[in-house]
Amino acid sequence: MSTGRILVVDDEADIRGLLKEILSEEGYDVDVAADAGQARASRARATPDLVLLDIWMPDTDGITLLREWSTLPVEDCPVVMMSGHGTVETAVEATRLGAFDYVEKPLSLSKLLRTVERAMDAGKRRRLTARAHMPPLLATFGKSRITQQLRAELTRVAPLSAPLLLVGEPGSGREALARFTHESGPRAARAFVMLVSSAVPDENAERFLCGDAATADAPGQFDQAQGGTLFIHEIEDLSPRAQRVLLGAIETGSYTRVGGTQPLPFNARIIATTQPGAEDRLASSGLRRDLLAHLSALLVRVPPLREYAEDVPELLRFYVDRMVDAEQLPFRRFSVAAQNRLRNYPWPDNLRQLRSLVRRMLIKGGPEEIHLDEIETELAANAPSNEPLVKQDLLALPLREAREHFERAYLQQQLLLCNGKVGQLAKRVDMERTHLYRKLRSLGVDFRHTTDD
Numbered sequence: 001m002s003t004g005r006i007l008v009v010d011d012e013a014d015i016r017g018l019l020k021e022i023l024s025e026e027g028y029d030v031d032v033a034a035d036a037g038q039a040r041a042s043r044a045r046a047t048p049d050l051v052l053l054d055i056w057m058p059d060t061d062g063i064t065l066l067r068e069w070s071t072l073p074v075e076d077c078p079v080v081m082m083s084g085h086g087t088v089e090t091a092v093e094a095t096r097l098g099a100f101d102y103v104e105k106p107l108s109l110s111k112l113l114r115t116v117e118r119a120m121d122a123g124k125r126r127r128l129t130a131r132a133h134m135p136p137l138l139a140t141f142g143k144s145r146i147t148q149q150l151r152a153e154l155t156r157v158a159p160l161s162a163p164l165l166l167v168g169e170p171g172s173g174r175e176a177l178a179r180f181t182h183e184s185g186p187r188a189a190r191a192f193v194m195l196v197s198s199a200v201p202d203e204n205a206e207r208f209l210c211g212d213a214a215t216a217d218a219p220g221q222f223d224q225a226q227g228g229t230l231f232i233h234e235i236e237d238l239s240p241r242a243q244r245v246l247l248g249a250i251e252t253g254s255y256t257r258v259g260g261t262q263p264l265p266f267n268a269r270i271i272a273t274t275q276p277g278a279e280d281r282l283a284s285s286g287l288r289r290d291l292l293a294h295l296s297a298l299l300v301r302v303p304p305l306r307e308y309a310e311d312v313p314e315l316l317r318f319y320v321d322r323m324v325d326a327e328q329l330p331f332r333r334f335s336v337a338a339q340n341r342l343r344n345y346p347w348p349d350n351l352r353q354l355r356s357l358v359r360r361m362l363i364k365g366g367p368e369e370i371h372l373d374e375i376e377t378e379l380a381a382n383a384p385s386n387e388p389l390v391k392q393d394l395l396a397l398p399l400r401e402a403r404e405h406f407e408r409a410y411l412q413q414q415l416l417l418c419n420g421k422v423g424q425l426a427k428r429v430d431m432e433r434t435h436l437y438r439k440l441r442s443l444g445v446d447f448r449h450t451t452d453d
Contacts (some may be wrong), residue, residue, distance in 0.1 A: 004049040004120050005029045009039040009065070010082065011057045015107075019052065022109060023116070029336060036060035043069075047143055047314065050119050051079045053099075055090055063094055070098050078119040078126075082107070144308040150177075153300055158184035163250070163270040163295045165235075167278070168302025171352030174273045175231070177302060182229040187269055190228030195221050197237035205242035206258050209249075213260030222255050225268035232272040235295060236285040247291045270295065305347040305354065312354070313339040319358040329362040337372040345379065408443040415445065 006028045008019045016032040023030045031048070033039040035057055042048075055062040066079055078100035083090060094102060100119045103112050157164060158181045166174045175194070182192045200208055211220030221230065232238070238246070249255045250270070254263040272295045274287075282289055305312070316334050323329045334342070347353055357378065361370055411429070418424035422440075426433040 005031070006050045006052065006116070007031050007033065007039065007042050007048040008052045009033045009036075009057070009062070010052075010054040011035060012054075015054075015082075015105075019107075019112075022113075026113065026116075028116075036065045039065060048077055049123055050077060050116060052082055052116075053079050054082045055094070056084060063090065063097070066094055066097055066099060078123040080115055080119055143314060144311045146303050146308040147311065150300070150303065151180075154181050155184055157181065157298050157300070159186060160298065161269055162297040163272065164298045164300065165292075165296040166271065166273045166300055166302050167276055168273070169275060169304050169350055171350035172302045172304055173351045174302050175233070177300075178229070178231045178271045178273070181271060182231075182269075185269070187228050190226075191224055192229050192231060193221060193225040193268075194231045194233065196233045197235060197242075200239060200242045202239035202241050205239060205245050209242065209245050210255045211257045213257040220257065222249060222264075222266060222268065223257075227267055228269070230268045230270050232270065235272040235274050235292075236278060236281070236287045238287075240286060240288075243288050243291050247288065247294070250291075250294050276301075305350040309343050309345075309347075312343040312345075315351070315354060316342065316358060319355055320362065323359060323362055327359075329359070330365055332362055332366070332368055332370050334361075334370045334375075335372065338370050338375045341372055341375050404443060407439070408445060411440060411443065411445055 006023055008016055008023075008030060009032075010016050010019070011034055013034070016034065020030045020032050031042050033042050036059055039051075039053075043051075053062045053066065057065075062081060066081070069079070079094075079098070081094045081099045081102040082105060083102050084105045100122060101115050103115055154177060164178075164181065166177055168174050179192060182188060207220065209221050211223045232246075245255075249266040252263075253266050255266050256263050278285070278287065278292060281287070282292070313334070316339060320332065320334075324331045342354075342357075349356075360378065361374070366374070411425070414428055415422070415425050418428055422436065423433065426436045429436070431439070
């Protein structure tokens with residue numbers, strides 16, 4: 001049972017091996033690095049809970065590496081310096097740069113273990129305190145390069161007043177991203193009004209959005225969002241009448257309450273969401289092309305969880321901590337094998353699904369450590385059906401069945417790209433045509449009603 005992840009950075013192989021052995025026996029998950037390059041690579045793979053860092057190393061010394069890490073936009077973790085004879089003054093200087101503590105070589109194992117325990121406790125308290133003051137996005141998204149770039153992009157557009165379109169799959173955290181953008185911009189002190197498109201009544205869309213001049217105590221959505229942000233969830237679900245009202249307010253910069261004669265300034269930043277491929281669905285969805293053009297003046301793609309799956313272990317720990325504190329649920333931790341399994345799960349419903357899984361595992365209770373077999377049972381019981389290949393949990397299937405699932409989905413999609421022409425498909429997938437026909441028949445791919453070339 002792992003009680004935390006420790007990165008040991010030391011150029012002496014004997015010390016690395018000794019520390020790995022001792023700390024592993026104490027229940028820690030230990031990674032080792034012989035130099036700064038390996039340390040950077042290890043930290044890029046997964047942020048440790050503690051770093052044991054040697055001061056003197058051949059390429060880049062520990063002080064330089066500590067200073068470098070202190071400037072990175074990633075979650076902080078305690079660093080304990082390891083100093084040889086005559087370097088105590090340097091180690092003290094390192095504490096001024098942010099190191100938690102230092103231990104002298106040759107190492108006293110009892111002192112080392114006490115220092116490690118204190119540093120791990122301090123790091124956990126620091127992370128919980130920092131998360132309590134984070135905007136929702138920073139607290140609920142991971143630390144991978146993809147999510148760092150997403151934060152940077154939203155921070156860049158937050159001060160702007162132009163409409164923003166967040167394009168992403170359901171459950172991918174688009175509302176949290178919209179709130180983060182609002183809270184990071186000049187309108188943070190004003191209202192954040194959420195408009196669920198499917199809830200706007202078509203028969204009186206004007207009254208719902210613009211308000212009624214005769215009932216000042218029942219303001220419309222535009223009134224409520226004045227000076228702040230109007231967040232429109234799933235813009236494609238907005239009725240044609242409501243789309244006309246919204247488009248008019250955007251193009252003229254004003255709106256008029258029902259029964260009124262005086263135009264009012266429309267002063268709200270619009271942030272809308274839609275799912276990928278909205279432009280391709282214009283004919284079927286009924287979304288106006290001119291409205292989509294206005295809303296996508298600024299467009300940010302929200303990645304699905306499967307694209308930053310390296311953050312899953314950190315997200316699991318975060319949601320456990322938050323639910324234990326906020327909902328008084330019993331504490332449980334995910335084993336390393338369970339974390340690895342979930343890191344390779346496709347998460348068809350994204351962050352929403354991960355959050356629900358954590359809540360179910362805590363409510364259900366059981367041993368403190370959540371093992372792989374418990375996760376497999378949970379995933380099998382809640383397996384979605386008819387998902388596209390990229391969202392299918394192929395690791396839950398035997399090898400032969402997983403291969404058939406992949407080949408069937410792959411050939412079906414390739415056949416669509418070839419306009420149903422098997423001859424073109426054979427060239428595209430580099431397969432002899434007779435063999436391809438046999439493969440399509442064996443997989444149950446219907447090509448009989450398509451045209452060959």
